[in-house]
Amino acid sequence: MTRIDGIVPIIPVPFNKDESINFSDLKRLVKYCVSSGASAVCLPAYASEFYKLSENEREMVIGIAVEASANKIPVIGQANHVSSHIACEMAKRYQELGVDIISTAVPRLFPLNENDIMIHLGRIAESISLPLLVQDFNPGGPTIGAQFIQNFNTSHPNFTYIKLEEPLFVNKLIAIRDLVNDRIGVLEGWGGGTTC
Numbered sequence: 001m002t003r004i005d006g007i008v009p010i011i012p013v014p015f016n017k018d019e020s021i022n023f024s025d026l027k028r029l030v031k032y033c034v035s036s037g038a039s040a041v042c043l044p045a046y047a048s049e050f051y052k053l054s055e056n057e058r059e060m061v062i063g064i065a066v067e068a069s070a071n072k073i074p075v076i077g078q079a080n081h082v083s084s085h086i087a088c089e090m091a092k093r094y095q096e097l098g099v100d101i102i103s104t105a106v107p108r109l110f111p112l113n114e115n116d117i118m119i120h121l122g123r124i125a126e127s128i129s130l131p132l133l134v135q136d137f138n139p140g141g142p143t144i145g146a147q148f149i150q151n152f153n154t155s156h157p158n159f160t161y162i163k164l165e166e167p168l169f170v171n172k173l174i175a176i177r178d179l180v181n182d183r184i185g186v187l188e189g190w191g192g193g194t195t196c
Contacts, residue, residue: 004187012047041073075101160184165189
């Protein structure tokens, strides 16, 4: 398993005045994270403003990050989409481009029950051979629990990381550790980005 045991910056995508991507600055940002001892880098995620990027631009951003990291730290490619089919296609393409881990956020555009979330995430996990990181951010609403995490890891062993984005999550962390031991790495993203 690719080991993440420290800070994982979400790389912001730098834009030029004409709203095109500044690729030289993007490369500098990734190289800075490498030289500063980051455990990994992740993009294009929410803090990267992925929702402003075309599919082609997302792939270019991934390609720059993979090149700039020079295999010194893992690159986490964030494949977010409410469509399972499109998220799978993105994840497969990012894998081809050389990322080390695929990350995807639980789609929260509409309320989903855990079975629907399991189906969506399962399709993504099955479409790749890389480790899968699941980001769960649902401000003001329920998030997936420890039992879901155990069940999903049992059915999809390449699901190896969960990123929790909620305050006061220590009891959930303990419950996750009790159920899955070290099979799942837990990252915290509530204004931070450190592993637990």
